[in-house]
Amino acid sequence: MTRGFLPLLGFVIATGLATLGFATSGFRVVTTEGARRLAVEHHPRAVPDAVLVDQDGRRFTFAAYRGKALLVEFIYTNCPTICGILGDDFGRVLATLRQDRGTSGVDLLSISFDPARDGPRALRSYAARFGANAPGWRVAVPATREGLRALLKSFGVVVIPDRFGGFTHNAAIYLLDGQGRLVRILDAGPPATLLAEAAHAVS
Amino acid sequence: MLRLAAAAILWFGLWLPPLRSGLESDMALHMTVQIPLLAVVGILIAPEVRRFEPRWLAEADWLGIPGIVLVLFSTSCWMLPVALDSALGDWRMEVAKFVSLPLLVGMPLGLSWQRMPPLGRLFVIANIISKVGALGGLYLAAPIRLCAYYRLDQQAEAGSALLAVATAAIVGAFLASFFGWSWRRPFRDAWKGHRAVATATDASPSLPT
Amino acid sequence: MSANAGRADRAGVRDGETAARAVELAYIAVVAIVLLLMMLFGLTMRAAQAQYLDVQPRLFYVLLTMHGAGMVGIAGVAGAVVMWHFVRRHVPVNTTVFLANLVLFLIGAVLILGSGFIGGFAGAWTFLYPLPAHSNGIWSANAAAAYMLGLLVIGVGFLLLHLDVLHGIWRTYGSLANGLGLKQAIGLKPEKTGPPPAVPAATMASIVNVLGIVIGAVVLILSLVNLYVPSFTMSALVAKNLIYFFGHVFINATIYMAVIAVYEILPLYAHHPWKTNRIFYLAWVASTVMVLIVYPHHLLMDFAMPPWALVVGQIISYLSGLPVLLVTAFGALTVVHRSGLRWDTPSGLCFLGVLGWAAGVIPAIADGTIVVNSVMHNTQWVPGHFHTYLLLGTVAMFLGYMTWTAKEVPHETIGTEPAAFWLYVGGGIIFVVAFLAAGSASVPRRYAVHLAPWLTYDRIGSLGALLVVLGVGIMVVQFLVRVPALARLPMTAVAQPLPEAAAE
Numbered sequence: 001m002t003r004g005f006l007p008l009l010g011f012v013i014a015t016g017l018a019t020l021g022f023a024t025s026g027f028r029v030v031t032t033e034g035a036r037r038l039a040v041e042h043h044p045r046a047v048p049d050a051v052l053v054d055q056d057g058r059r060f061t062f063a064a065y066r067g068k069a070l071l072v073e074f075i076y077t078n079c080p081t082i083c084g085i086l087g088d089d090f091g092r093v094l095a096t097l098r099q100d101r102g103t104s105g106v107d108l109l110s111i112s113f114d115p116a117r118d119g120p121r122a123l124r125s126y127a128a129r130f131g132a133n134a135p136g137w138r139v140a141v142p143a144t145r146e147g148l149r150a151l152l153k154s155f156g157v158v159v160i161p162d163r164f165g166g167f168t169h170n171a172a173i174y175l176l177d178g179q180g181r182l183v184r185i186l187d188a189g190p191p192a193t194l195l196a197e198a199a200h201a202v203s
Numbered sequence: 204m205l206r207l208a209a210a211a212i213l214w215f216g217l218w219l220p221p222l223r224s225g226l227e228s229d230m231a232l233h234m235t236v237q238i239p240l241l242a243v244v245g246i247l248i249a250p251e252v253r254r255f256e257p258r259w260l261a262e263a264d265w266l267g268i269p270g271i272v273l274v275l276f277s278t279s280c281w282m283l284p285v286a287l288d289s290a291l292g293d294w295r296m297e298v299a300k301f302v303s304l305p306l307l308v309g310m311p312l313g314l315s316w317q318r319m320p321p322l323g324r325l326f327v328i329a330n331i332i333s334k335v336g337a338l339g340g341l342y343l344a345a346p347i348r349l350c351a352y353y354r355l356d357q358q359a360e361a362g363s364a365l366l367a368v369a370t371a372a373i374v375g376a377f378l379a380s381f382f383g384w385s386w387r388r389p390f391r392d393a394w395k396g397h398r399a400v401a402t403a404t405d406a407s408p409s410l411p412t
Numbered sequence: 413m414s415a416n417a418g419r420a421d422r423a424g425v426r427d428g429e430t431a432a433r434a435v436e437l438a439y440i441a442v443v444a445i446v447l448l449l450m451m452l453f454g455l456t457m458r459a460a461q462a463q464y465l466d467v468q469p470r471l472f473y474v475l476l477t478m479h480g481a482g483m484v485g486i487a488g489v490a491g492a493v494v495m496w497h498f499v500r501r502h503v504p505v506n507t508t509v510f511l512a513n514l515v516l517f518l519i520g521a522v523l524i525l526g527s528g529f530i531g532g533f534a535g536a537w538t539f540l541y542p543l544p545a546h547s548n549g550i551w552s553a554n555a556a557a558a559y560m561l562g563l564l565v566i567g568v569g570f571l572l573l574h575l576d577v578l579h580g581i582w583r584t585y586g587s588l589a590n591g592l593g594l595k596q597a598i599g600l601k602p603e604k605t606g607p608p609p610a611v612p613a614a615t616m617a618s619i620v621n622v623l624g625i626v627i628g629a630v631v632l633i634l635s636l637v638n639l640y641v642p643s644f645t646m647s648a649l650v651a652k653n654l655i656y657f658f659g660h661v662f663i664n665a666t667i668y669m670a671v672i673a674v675y676e677i678l679p680l681y682a683h684h685p686w687k688t689n690r691i692f693y694l695a696w697v698a699s700t701v702m703v704l705i706v707y708p709h710h711l712l713m714d715f716a717m718p719p720w721a722l723v724v725g726q727i728i729s730y731l732s733g734l735p736v737l738l739v740t741a742f743g744a745l746t747v748v749h750r751s752g753l754r755w756d757t758p759s760g761l762c763f764l765g766v767l768g769w770a771a772g773v774i775p776a777i778a779d780g781t782i783v784v785n786s787v788m789h790n791t792q793w794v795p796g797h798f799h800t801y802l803l804l805g806t807v808a809m810f811l812g813y814m815t816w817t818a819k820e821v822p823h824e825t826i827g828t829e830p831a832a833f834w835l836y837v838g839g840g841i842i843f844v845v846a847f848l849a850a851g852s853a854s855v856p857r858r859y860a861v862h863l864a865p866w867l868t869y870d871r872i873g874s875l876g877a878l879l880v881v882l883g884v885g886i887m888v889v890q891f892l893v894r895v896p897a898l899a900r901l902p903m904t905a906v907a908q909p910l911p912e913a914a915a916e
């Protein structure tokens with residue numbers, strides 16, 4: 001063993017572990033999905049105040065939801081797979097909400113990231129397919145490209161073209177609290193769990 | 204000098220948009236072509252850098268161990284799906300990738316390799332094969348998308364590519380050691396125009412039992 | 413060279429010899445103790461099946477896992493010390509690496525024992541995916557992880573050792589093919605120029621073990637990741653093939669290493685060297701090639717192979733050791749034949765090892781054929797087959813080496829030696845025959861609780877096992893009491909000078 005060997009080795013190992021720990025948020029996540037969930041949970045973040053247009057052609061912003069919990073999902077109406085599942089999920093949440101009025105402090109919002117194809121007609125037919133009615137459940141598209149880009153970035157949604165003219169995208173349900181901050185990123189799941197999280201977020 | 208020039212051309216070539224976006228659009232190419240080539244840039248410059256390596260560093264890098272450990276950590280970082288994603292989504296991380304792979308993987312590898320005993324080298328090779336194979340297996344079979352920027356089918360392809368690399372490395376290492384230099388020599392001599400005199404140059408000693 | 417330097421050189425060599433001898437003695441002692449302990453576990457299981465002992469099934473499966481992993485591992489260590497001791501006379505190897513392997517083995521063994529007796533891990537030594545992660549609460553993910561980490565640590569040790577041996581062979585002979593004697597085998601060079609018999613054996617064992625460990629490490633890493641991140645899955649079939657590849661290779665390699673004791677010790681008794689002719693080299697080359705051809709087959713099994721391919725593969729995989737077995741058996745007979753060889757415990761054990769190996773292959777071939785396979789494969793026929801060649805093959809060869817080492821200490825005869833030998837041989841035969849008989853009566857393997865009609869086999873088997881334990885116990889104790897004297901023995905043996913041909 002030479003002089004300087006142990007200090008150098010120690011230094012390399014310490015910095016290596018530190019970097020690895022940093023990259024994995026403290027050895028807890030290895031995927032981008034895991035990382036953004038953890039980040040949001042620890043540091044709720046404000047979302048950009050982009051203008052959106054809903055299925056009835058009305059313009060609105062997130063400010064409309066102050067004081068209420070909001071569940072958001074990102075979709076495109078032509079999606080043959082996940083987006084249908086997400087729509088079904090929201091449909092079931094809606095049904096549960098109607099059953100017990102007690103938790104009606106929760107609204108739903110589906111945002112399309114495909115403005116090229118998702119005009120008012122497409123949004124309306126998607127809304128009709130799952131029984132969505134504004135303002136309780138808006139199906140909307142950002143009014144501008146910049147707005148869309150800002151929204152995707154702050155929610156951490158990554159959309160990449162698939163090989164069939166559609167998109168591959170990370171599927172999740174986003175929870176905004178009464179002050180309009182993104183506080184949780186959840187998996188699609190039973191309505192009861194989603195609503196419990198939502199109730200927790202407004203209280 | 205030639206090496207430095209080659210390294211520079213390789214590096215800039217990889218950085219230029221057609222090659223860069225081309226290689227990064229596919230997970231398999233990203234992992235099995237771009238990242239290794241960036242490390243190669245570092246390996247190419249290592250012999251030129253050696254002259255400037257401070258003496259204490261060369262000495263402290265006993266048997267090349269600290270250097271290899273550094274390589275181990277840096278490569279582990281760039282094997283994480285979250286790191287691959289970040290390089291695609293954030294230009295600063297992309298720069299970090301283009302800088303760190305040559306300087307923190309290729310260069311220390313080139314410098315420390317010289318200092319490692321043969322056994323250490325063999326051990327490192329065997330380890331890398333196992334790791335690449337395991338990573339390939341994971342990507343091939345994972346039912347969920349691990350990278351936000353790649354599709355599931357691309358991920359499986361990347362897994363197959365990594366497995367192919369591991370397999371090729373095993374077969375190559377095996378053949379190289381199985382037919383070591385005493386077997387190559389006749390060919391080499393023939394190549395040089397000498398008469399192949401296998402019996403005279405051969406290295407099989409006869410030992411008393 | 414000045415006289416002084418010469419003396420310093422000789423002192424250096426003597427120190428090297430002393431260190432090597434000390435590590436070898438440590439190896440033998442560790443193997444002896446662990447072997448005996450694992451045999452006691454085995455005896456406990458057999459006695460439990462015989463209903464002599466009351467053992468809870470849960471403990472039985474822990475014992476089964478520990479016995480399997482412990483025996484396979486210790487057989488590897490036993491093979492390693494035999495190989496290293498003899499191959500060191502012909503090629504340069506590193507004592508530190510040799511010691512590192514032992515230390516890593518002990519660390520791994522502690523992890524594995526902890527996983528079983530503290531963590532309750534009982535997923536069988538083959539840890540077939542995804543069983544380790546699905547314990548129904550019997551063991552935790554941490555226990556399974558400790559087990560696999562233990563295997564990984566042991567694997568690292570063996571990897572280093574085998575790479576070091578291969579490197580030495582490469583340096584001395586120029587290539588691994590030359591180490592196997594390929595040129596002599598195919599007639600490119602005269603037989604007399606070939607490597608001594610220890611070298612082809614060490615070459616083959618090391619090649620296959622390195623490949624096995626590299627692939628085994630892949631499965632171990634994958635299984636470990638799966639334990640903690642269940643969403644990372646893998647194909648259970650691929651995992652199984654990889655594990656079996658690793659397991660078969662490792663366990664078969666133990667005998668290729670241990671057989672070196674036969675090549676080196678029997679000739680000393682017969683005063684006439686082991687004949688390394690062309691057939692001998694051809695056999696080692698053939699076995700190596702067969703192993704290497706068979707194993708990709710293991711890896712490809714999941715691609716819906718047609719049944720005939722599976723059967724052929726199965727048979728070749730058993731036959732792959734056959735060429736080596738044949739030349740070894742034939743060679744042993746020629747060495748012994750009319751040599752006036754003096755039979756004692758070491759020479760008897762070495763010779764027995766060859767017979768046990770041969771006897772163990774016959775049921776394996778029977779098992780490999782398809783008809784028998786569907787009937788026998790999950791019966792005690794299988795433990796019958798592998799206990800034959802492991803207990804009466806590998807272990808016999810190791811014990812031959814151990815008792816041969818112990819003989820260096822002059823001692824007044826205690827008079828128990830032949831008794832120990834016969835207890836071990838007799839008991840061993842009774843023990844394995846009881847397994848084989850139970851197997852042909854369709855008694856399933858890996859059952860903690862046996863039905864009444866099976867008890868006869870179990871009881872006879874237990875008796876045999878008890879005799880084995882007694883015999884081996886005596887040999888082990890006799891060795892251990894001599895360790896201090898052996899360690900103090902003056903080191904006269906000096907390594908043979910390395911062949912100059914090593915230099916390019």
Ligand code: HEM
Nearest residue numbers: 451454455457458480483487536537802803857858877880
């Ligand atoms: C006194 C000596 C021994 C005794 C009493 C013994 C006993 C046993 C018993 C009762 C079993 C379980 C059989 C069953 O499946 O029902 C077993 C399995 C096994 N034994 Fe032994 N054994 C002995 C020596 C050895 C040796 C020397 C080796 C290897 C070097 C070995 C390796 C194994 C292995 C690999 C298994 C399979 C474990 C499994 O099924 O997961 N045994 N032994």
Ligand SMILES: [Cu+2]
Nearest residue numbers: 079081082083
């Ligand atoms: Cu979709």
